[in-house]
Amino acid sequence: MSSKTPYKVLCVCLGNICRSPTAEVVLRHFCDKQQLNIMIDSAGTSNYHPGKAPDERSQKHALKRGYDLSSLRARQLKAQDFLEFDLILAMDHENLFNIQALLQQAEKAYAASQIRAKIALMSEYDQNYPKQALPDPYYGGADGFERVLDQCESSSLAWVAIFEQQFKQQIDVK
Numbered sequence: 001m002s003s004k005t006p007y008k009v010l011c012v013c014l015g016n017i018c019r020s021p022t023a024e025v026v027l028r029h030f031c032d033k034q035q036l037n038i039m040i041d042s043a044g045t046s047n048y049h050p051g052k053a054p055d056e057r058s059q060k061h062a063l064k065r066g067y068d069l070s071s072l073r074a075r076q077l078k079a080q081d082f083l084e085f086d087l088i089l090a091m092d093h094e095n096l097f098n099i100q101a102l103l104q105q106a107e108k109a110y111a112a113s114q115i116r117a118k119i120a121l122m123s124e125y126d127q128n129y130p131k132q133a134l135p136d137p138y139y140g141g142a143d144g145f146e147r148v149l150d151q152c153e154s155s156s157l158a159w160v161a162i163f164e165q166q167f168k169q170q171i172d173v174k
């Protein structure tokens with residue numbers, strides 16, 4: 001990544017109303033804190049909630065820690081995202097599988113030189129939750145939403161350390 005063009009990261013879960021919007025805002029917070037030139041967005045592998053704001057429970061729990069999710073709106077992951085983003089972070093293994101399947105479609109539709117995105121788990125380098133899924137809180141209670149925040153904070157700090165190394169060395173993440 002150069003100092004001018006932002007490095008672009010896309011956080012992806014199933015519905016884009018609980019985990020990935022939380023990951024987007026938490027990761028942005030830690031990247032901004034370190035003054036990293038990184039642009040962050042989020043999307044869902046499903047199209048269950050297009051245009052919707054994040055789940056009210058996610059918003060409420062996030063706001064208690066100072067993260068405002070209210071301006072975000074859900075959208076579905078699309079093939080062009082593999083051209084626009086440098087890194088796509090899957091919140092769990094099922095989403096990772098579905099992202100990889102969409103990448104295969106993108107590889108048929110576009111030239112190899114056009115595809116930028118690397119794919120990894122949100123927890124890829126997180127020593128507290130090594131390669132663990134970010135559990136889906138949608139059908140559960142308050143604990144699940146707190147767990148999402150705990151894990152997003154931990155995994156974001158791990159990614160920030162990787163991005164800082166990457167800025168220094170100008171090498172690819174994976």
Ligand code: 4NP
Nearest residue numbers: 013014015016017018019138
């Ligand atoms: P997310 O959670 O993938 O973290 O946004 C979910 C949101 C909605 C549904 C499932 C998971 N749903 O089945 O509608």
